[in-house]
Amino acid sequence: MLTLTRSVGERIMIGDDIVIEVRAILDNHQVRIAIQAPRQVPVHRAELLEAISKENRDAATAVTVGDEEMLGALGQAVAEGSPEAPAAPGSEGR
Amino acid sequence: MSATTALRVLPAMAVSFPVGFPGLPGAHRFQLGPLGGGDRPNPFGRLTSLEPVCFSDGRVVHGIGVNVSTTGILWPDLSVDIDDNAEAILELEDVGDAVVLAVVTLRHPVEASTANLFAPIIINVRRGLGVQFVPNAPEATVGRYIHTPLPLPPSLS
Secondary structure, eight states: OOOOOOOTTOEEEETTTEEEEEEEEOTTSOEEEEEEOOTTSOOOOHHHHHHHHHHHHHHHHSOOHHHHHHHHHHHHHHHHTOSOOOOOOOOTTO | OEEOOOOSBOOOEEEEOTTOOTTSTTOOEEEEEESSOSSSOBOEEEEEESSOEEOTTSOEESSOEEEEEEHHHHOTTOOEEOOHHHHHHHTOSOGGGEEEEEEEEOOSSGGGOEEEEEEEEEEETTTTEEEEOOOOOOGGGHHHHHTEEOOOOTTTO
């Protein structure tokens, strides 16, 4: 990992078209930075992306065939406002 | 550009995620399809990776995917302000081509199942392009919306 020391107003270039500039160093030891990148390049705070990644992994790994059948039937009940929703499978193994 | 969707049945289509899918490394191409079968309206569907997912612990998993829901039926008031970045990724020119979905995490009992309304999936159905939209919101708002309860019928809630 490359580690650089920069002062306020100085910049870092990543490739040809990504620019990171140190804008300010705040009293609470936080650093304000500005990022200029092409529109197609997503820029996110890491903790947000990590929370979403974890939720996606949980969603992907928590599913069995029985769950999908239940969700499919549940969806029809929800969409139609039917009181006859399907029974949920047991809670074993979770 | 603000997107909502009133879709009652998910389309069956291939969707490419040009910048990938958070948490599922290596997955860019997916198959979207409705769950439940039949012609009756159903807000739920499945987004299945057509490529193997390579997790950081070395596991390679084929056929993995997530359950999703159209948001129009379950959360009719939800609208998503799509930013320039997402517009560019989706090559979105007409907001009418945007479908807003939420990743559903099934839990047991089913009443504990949740949907991620913090980071909805937006699909340009004309281009077959998708992105999970990550708003630049304060971290404190994540927990409030990432685990949104499903509005279940009275018999289940």
